Amino acid sequence: MAANEPMCESTTSNNSDSDVDSESLPSMPWFGMDIGGTLTKLVYFEPMDVEGEGNEEKETLRIIRKYLTGNVAYGKTGIRDVHLEMPDQVIGGRQGALHFIRFPTHEMQAFIDLAKVKNFSSLASAICATGGGAFKFEKDFQEQVNLQLHKYDELDCLIRGIHFIDRHNHSCECYYWARAGTTDSHLQNGHSASAQPSATHSDLNSPNHSRAVNGEATSQSGSSGATSSQSESNGPQHSQDKNAGSDTFGDGDWYKVPFDFRDPYPYLVVNIGSGVSILAVHSPTNYKRVSGTSLGGGTFLGLCCLLTGCQTFEEAVELASTGDNHKVDRLVQDIYGGDYGRFNLKGDLVASSFGHMMSQQRREEATREDLAKATLVTITNNIGSIARMCAATEKIERVVFVGNFLRVNTISMKLLAYAMDYWSQGVLKALFLEHEGYFGAMGCLIEYLKLGHPS
Numbered sequence: 001m002a003a004n005e006p007m008c009e010s011t012t013s014n015n016s017d018s019d020v021d022s023e024s025l026p027s028m029p030w031f032g033m034d035i036g037g038t039l040t041k042l043v044y045f046e047p048m049d050v051e052g053e054g055n056e057e058k059e060t061l062r063i064i065r066k067y068l069t070g071n072v073a074y075g076k077t078g079i080r081d082v083h084l085e086m087p088d089q090v091i092g093g094r095q096g097a098l099h100f101i102r103f104p105t106h107e108m109q110a111f112i113d114l115a116k117v118k119n120f121s122s123l124a125s126a127i128c129a130t131g132g133g134a135f136k137f138e139k140d141f142q143e144q145v146n147l148q149l150h151k152y153d154e155l156d157c158l159i160r161g162i163h164f165i166d167r168h169n170h171s172c173e174c175y176y177w178a179r180a181g182t183t184d185s186h187l188q189n190g191h192s193a194s195a196q197p198s199a200t201h202s203d204l205n206s207p208n209h210s211r212a213v214n215g216e217a218t219s220q221s222g223s224s225g226a227t228s229s230q231s232e233s234n235g236p237q238h239s240q241d242k243n244a245g246s247d248t249f250g251d252g253d254w255y256k257v258p259f260d261f262r263d264p265y266p267y268l269v270v271n272i273g274s275g276v277s278i279l280a281v282h283s284p285t286n287y288k289r290v291s292g293t294s295l296g297g298g299t300f301l302g303l304c305c306l307l308t309g310c311q312t313f314e315e316a317v318e319l320a321s322t323g324d325n326h327k328v329d330r331l332v333q334d335i336y337g338g339d340y341g342r343f344n345l346k347g348d349l350v351a352s353s354f355g356h357m358m359s360q361q362r363r364e365e366a367t368r369e370d371l372a373k374a375t376l377v378t379i380t381n382n383i384g385s386i387a388r389m390c391a392a393t394e395k396i397e398r399v400v401f402v403g404n405f406l407r408v409n410t411i412s413m414k415l416l417a418y419a420m421d422y423w424s425q426g427v428l429k430a431l432f433l434e435h436e437g438y439f440g441a442m443g444c445l446i447e448y449l450k451l452g453h454p455s
């Protein structure tokens with residue numbers, strides 16, 4: 001780490017959470033559950049201070065603990081993201097570790113069956129949940145396992161979870177992507193101007209006109225800019241190794257730089273799940289949902305499955321990592337024969353996403369990889385474009401991208417980083433968080449503990 005880069009320290013002394021009253025805690029087990037449109041996320045607090053209690057730990061509790069922490073996979077589709085585990089936490093005076101688990105929401109019936117088998121309702125009469133599924137599945141939990149769902153708002157939970165995890169993560173939670181050879185790598189908190197991306201880059205669209213964050217410029221019609229590279233090697237091979245220092249994207253090595261998120265306000269959160277919600281956050285308790293789009297992670301996966309026959313998100317990203325979207329998208333130069341000089345639209349800007357696909361010959365030539373890449377670039381750039389407009393409207397410079405769409409998806413992160421920086425002339429800063437899709441579940445757990453004895 002360079003000398004001028006920040007050390008990220010957890011800011012809560014002893015890593016305890018002051019919001020949680022240790023006098024009135026609900027009984028274990030402590031879960032936070034975010035039942036999203038595509039994925040259900042579970043955060044589980046494993047108590048590490050039960051040794052002293054010896055046999056007092058209930059048998060059922062022990063079984064649940066052993067099952068969750070002794071496995072990394074559950075059934076066919078449940079996964080514990082071991083690389084995200086947060087050890088050595090103190091919450092409400094209890095010492096333990098936070099575990100992060102996910103499974104597809106369409107497997108909810110299997111989860112309910114498991115809760116039945118593990119005799120969950122003998123421990124608690126309620127569990128807390130957020131996300132749309134907290135409402136959708138409420139009756140199923142009640143009727144089938146006699147468990148009441150305590151429901152919390154997904155966006156309240158998201159914000160609370162972001163701040164909790166950022167404060168409690170011993171390593172740095174927040175980071176941005178920088179490219180070698182730019183002055184960008186030393187930026188902190190987005191207050192200084194950053195490097196201009198190369199205007200001659202052949203793979204990343206980089207027209208010279210700008211859309212400054214606090215003042216619209218130009219007649220540009222809304223593209224986010226980057227078209228992405230054919231030569232990047234930033235595919236899903238980093239699934240468990242998101243800290244892998246540098247990989248190539250276009251003409252430079254990109255690497256992750258820690259960002260001090262202790263005083264982030266105001267900032268924008270772009271939560272890319274099945275759909276996308278965009279929030280402007282002014283303080284831990286003052287935020288509003290400023291926009292959203294239905295063209296999100298679910299759209300990428302759905303379209304990719306349709307176009308390539310792939311079966312999973314991982315496969316879709318893998319395909320995209322070796323594809324070339326220029327075989328699918330129509331560029332300005334395909335229409336103008338070069339730049340559209342009057343408005344400074346460079347020739348290698350995407351003029352029309354999927355525009356080549358009206359030609360039968362082009363359709364026959366496009367590979368599954370090209371189609372996956374074009375789908376990823378289309379969805380990512382559209383989200384980037386909407387995020388920039390929101391940032392301009394809200395006069396906000398820091399844009400934090402979260403949600404599981406970014407899982408094992410460094411292509412999109414770098415596209416967003418590039419587009420935010422370039423199109424705002426270095427004013428906007430794209431930030432990312434290690435726990436990507438788990439903030440809602442984390443916030444839900446904290447809300448639950450704050451309530452004391454809810455059941």
Ligand SMILES: Nc1ncnc2c1ncn2[C@@H]1O[C@H](COP(=O)(O)OP(=O)(O)OP(=O)(O)O)[C@@H](O)[C@H]1O
Nearest residue numbers: 036037038039273274275297298313403404405437
């Ligand atoms: N293993 C996976 N299976 C399915 N989708 C995945 C997977 N990993 C990443 N994704 C991506 O993450 C998206 C879901 O993200 P996330 O879990 O944040 O949202 P969600 O809570 O399910 O959706 P919403 O908030 O809109 O209800 C998917 O649409 C897909 O693009």
Ligand SMILES: CC(C)(CO)[C@@H](O)C(=O)NCCC(=O)O
Nearest residue numbers: 132274275276277291292293294
């Ligand atoms: C419906 C939610 C909030 C569920 O998380 C999310 O998928 C979303 O924000 N979708 C986009 C809806 C829209 O603003 O068009």
